[in-house]
Amino acid sequence: MKLWMVIAAGLSIHLVFFFSIFEIYFSTPMVDGMRPHNSPLTPPAKRLVFIVADGLRADKILELTPDGNTPAPFLRNIIKTKGAWGISHAAVPTATRPGHVALTAGFYEDPTSVAKDLQGKEVVFDTIFNESRYTWSWDTPKFLAKVTGGNANRMFSKNYPGHMKWLAGLNAEDMDSWVFEETHNLIEKAKTDEDLNSKMAEDKILFFLHLGGIDHSGYIVRPSSQAYLDHIAFIDNGVKKVYEAFESHYKNDGKTAYVFTSDHGMTDWGAHGDGTPDETLTPLIVWGPGLRSPAKETKRFSDGLSKAWNLADIKRTDINQASMASFLSALVGIPYPMNSILPVPDELFNLTDNELAEMLFANLRQLVEQCEALRDAKQKTSIKLFFKPFKPLTDEGVVSLENMIRSKIDKKEYKEAIEDSRRGIEVALKGIRYYTTYDRQNLWFGIVSGYIGWMIYLVSLIYEDHCSLTTPNQGPQLSRRFKGLIISFFLLLSVMIFIVLYVQSTVWTNYFYILIPCPIWLAVCLRFDILKQMVFLASTLKSLFPYLFLTFCGLETLVLGFYYRDVMSVVIVLFAAWPWIFKREELDKRIVMQWSASCIAVAFFPAIPTGTRELNFNLVVFGGIVAIAVACIIVKTFASKQLAKRKLFLIFGFQICVLAICVFIVRHTAEMAATNRRTPFISQALSWVFLLLGAIEPLFVTTDIRCRLFTIALAWMSPFVLFSISYPF
Template sequence: MKCYNFCIPTIFISYVINIFVILLTTFNSSIPNYVEPVGYTKMPPFSKRVILISIDGLAIHILQTSEQNRISFLMRMAETKGVMGIVKAEAPTETRPRHVALLSGFNEDLFNIWGFWKRNLHPFESILHNAQFSWAYGDPVAIKPFLVEATDRRSSSMKLEYYPEISHNSMYADDFVLKKFKTFIETDLNKFIEADEVTQDGRRGKLLFLHLCSVDDAGHHGGYNAPLYDQIVLNANVIIEQIYELYRKKVSEEDLVSTTFIVTADHGTKPEGGHGGSTDDEIFVPFFAWGAGIANIPNSNHAFSLLAQQNSVSTLVASLLSTLIPSYSQGSLPIHLLNASDQIKSNLLRSNILHLMKLNEALIHKANRHSIISSFTSIGPQANFDDRVEDLKSLMKRERVLLNSLFHSKWMLWSRASFLWTISAALTSFAIVVDLMGYRTSKIAPNYTTIFRICTLLIALIELFRVIDCCRDKLLNFLDYTTEPNFREICVLPFMCLITDFILGGYVSSGRLMISKMLEHFKMSKYQILSFVLLFLQSYLIIAAFHRPEFHAAAGVIVSINLIFNPFRNTEWKFARIFSLVLTILYSLWMLILHSQPIETNPNLLGHQIILGFILLSLWILFNAVTYSIKIDRIMLHEWFLLEFQNLLLHVLIIHTHLFGLNIYDRSVLSALSQYVVRHFNGSNTPMLINIPVLVVVLTYIFITYKRNQKQRKQTLKAQALIWLILMPLAFIYGFTHIGEVKSWYRIGTDTAYFIYLSVAPIFCASILTVLSDFAEYNQRPK
């Protein structure tokens, strides 16, 4: 038996390197190491002190008329003295990242995946650090990210305390905060209300942050419709009223009117309980503000409009205190919440715009250090920016442009490297196809060419070990955020190794020969051209259905229409095939209608998906029976390829319908399956049981394809391998373009696993099929 004719060491190693490099580049920190501080220090402060309260897990439904009595104090204060409305958070809606956004102004850094999302690995500034003195009490998850080392000069001006990480009842957390506030009134109130000291670093104002966690605890036990949740919300409202009244009685009227109160939440709660995703119940949270510097907006309790993004709250607090903006803040300044003239608002906007410009410059500088093409330019000159006279509308527009540019600046390095990854995947696929089809030249290469190829292979191996070691270091030594890999080198070097081996290995001339031979007698009918287009569209739908389950039904419609007009119809199984095709089309269209409706109205959607899987399975069996009976002397190579393409995609559609259409790897589905298995079987067998259908279909596919290969002698196995290799770049490109979207931590994990699956599965399947093909050829030789 001949050895693997498509083992191409250098090209394959470069492909593996690219997989690791994509993970390193995607999950690189988007936070620059240094941003020049900018603040509102040229303006007199609106407020001398701010009391910021976060009610963890407070759902937006609390603003409904029937629920407002549970937050009567907050409603009364905001309605008569300030403003109330809605603030929008971003996913993941978890306590740590949302409080980082609330107090520091930026959303989750993907770099934290190397620390398994347990903490912020890159040091950062928050409004707690930029106030002249700050206090914070609450849950350790919310408070710990803002702690500083004892050697930090800011440690003497910060007092951050959290309760022990032990099990407790739902009232304990809020009672702890209330007790700490009472102690604060006795020991630190004088420091809180005294005049600011003159400092060299520009820090101003006093900030007290209180984190009430009991509402979130209650939300995890039954959701916001549970009686316990309503009770805890009512208790939180009472505690905030006690805090306000205790403070009001202890300070003078002058100190009270120079204090700002802000009450909001880090995230919401789903009706059934829990959080972490991006549903409206999770990302929209209430916002109440009153006191010094806050505009009194009449009737805001009726409209409940979107007041700001959550990452703008730290910018708002900085403007109220006229202190430094947190260095990595990416929030806009909600000037409509400020009780100030247009001139003052314009000056504040200029300061925030200047900060955003400096942050953008820092991101561009970071990208330039590592990018393969250092051609990024800044948004515009910063010189004399403070002296420009612009109206509010123009300034707000400029701020929006800068905020949009921040997103692109964070992904500059990734986007510039992505075209190298795309080309690498295409060349890898093409080179393996040349070897698989047997078109690579058999001429003996000159000695110097062999030496160059060996050197290229060694360089690729060294780079592979370096990249793997870099990933290992990120996992083991993730605290050292400054040890960034040289992204320019790890992107360009494997690409150059691939190009070198591609040219020296003779793949250019061999590929040209292969294409010319294949096109020599290549005449396609209109149906076949349309069929190829539909097959590639179906390929995309099958791959993309991981994120859009309705695409399984759409792919079912396309494959059925394609098979109806199959030119290789025969009388065998005629009525069964027609019935199966029509049934598949009708049921797939019905599934598309069901997917277009809210999932709450379709509790039986999972059952319909199972039925669709069985219908597709019957269609695949019938199609294999038809293909098995085709006379090989009546079919051209491209026609045979078309049939195998249809067969393969139908098979993959069945597997993906089971794996992803049924969503069997979702945590809730796995939990339900595990409970069922524990009741009826051994609980440890859950993974095996849910994958039995996949294993059966895969083994059946390999067996039937192998049998057809033995009968028809048309290289069925190699044809299937060729299709896998042609689909490989499409799968690879789709995979790496969909990781890194922070919908939830679980979503990032599944998207990363899917990327690895799409990168490895096609080449693995092609390898297995090629080995089986070689084995079949060996057995068919005359003895």
């Protein structure tokens, strides 16, 4: 097989295997056709004001400043005197659309939702907004504008004006002030608009305020800055005025509930999307009818956050972000979103046993019905002979459980009904988990067997390429008849698997994941004669086993480095010491010293903490200047040793000029952002062009290893400088 064919096949196989990760671990199976469920009793609140501060970290709004003050005095006073507080734990990916899906639909959308968001795709699942009688919202076009399709008569959404959204030179408070102003305008309009006033007087209505400015503020000034805390104070004051306006409009009738939270947090350097605590811990502050008041803390949290925020004496309730949808639904008495996968967090409520029993029973019925819908969908796409349903939730068992709980509620045995509902909810959640991961083992087997087969095939190619000249054939070649039998077997196996997948109406992507091992193992089996020689040769290479063991340890250490960065520093230091121990007599002492010095310099970077970087563009500029100086020295060395032609020196010179321009762009952009001015379009365009050039430039350089490595390093130095905010590496 030619080299380019091996590379193309390997690239295709690894692309398929890469996308299988999303199919196996991050798929979001959606089912429909379910009935809505909600408590038949009058809900605690008639209306809900739902405020989401995009990108707001829990610690920044809840902790006290060094002088003992709080950046959010109104909301902190709510925690102490009126409502409940806690932490809402977001899930990866920590981004706007996935966070809002979890908050309003009750499940965690797969990571590809970020791509869906960029493509502007509409939301096709049930949310609290669809279930409400009326919804008024003010937010970005990222989410809610995609939900209102077909519901414009009861869902009224306004988006930020486009001129308010810039990536640099932005007064981020303008975005939030627009939301507050529009909310006040709606309340004022209701005073003269009878139709609007009548709609706002209904029950089961929502007001959704999406404050996107704090997210953009975090990008620009970073969450550790005073400007970020000032923005929190601005939001706190705006929430206070909105609260007072609603209470005044509804004449303090005590039927308006308020929920303040965030969709995700942000790192110290102004990023989000990952799963660090700074990105996943978001604030939760709730107050209003049916919600508990501040109480004495009786539970001890091991994270120490309550004590650090001086809130250790006030009861704290943590929830998973996806349980917010069921919480909001129960609060205003609308049906639970049909695909919500987490139970309602009843610890936040202050209800009678009757109200709590009905609320949990409705939640149980919603989860059980979702489990049954998943079962039916899976059964339709499976061969009945091999289908295995979730035994604890049979049709008879579900009917018996629901009848028993209903009977206890009717008999006013509320506490027993509550406990039975909670146990039933636990079983239903296990059933949902069972069906959503039903095909996972089949996919695992296909991917793992494909990986193993491809590795064996590559090893056989390497053996044939490097050993065939010195090692005679150790056995007869495969006969044509034997090859025909192998090909026929794998062809028949592939057809059988395809028929099974087709009968089960399997998702088309699963065809690739399950069928791809067949051609891989066919190629392996057709190299039986080579594999036989490899087995014979392996028995004579016992002396290499220690090196293979060290290689295995090195790979495991590399994987460990993804979780513990300091491990990488230790490994690099060992590399620095390696030539002094094993190659001291073979290598020039000056080369060994240069090698060791380079390794130790590189080992410094993994040891640098990732969460404490402050803005330091001067350091980035200094690093870029050093890189330019080193590049000039290396080019001069190449010229003296005549390692490259004139054409290549022109490429090297062009790369150095590009690096110099990137250094200038970083410095100029930093100055523009510091004075709230927008980055020029030419700087943005050049940055994208230089990013693409980094991947193309090395292709035009000779394959001489020294020239090629130098070109690759220099080509990617420019994007590194552009991406850096504190130190380039």
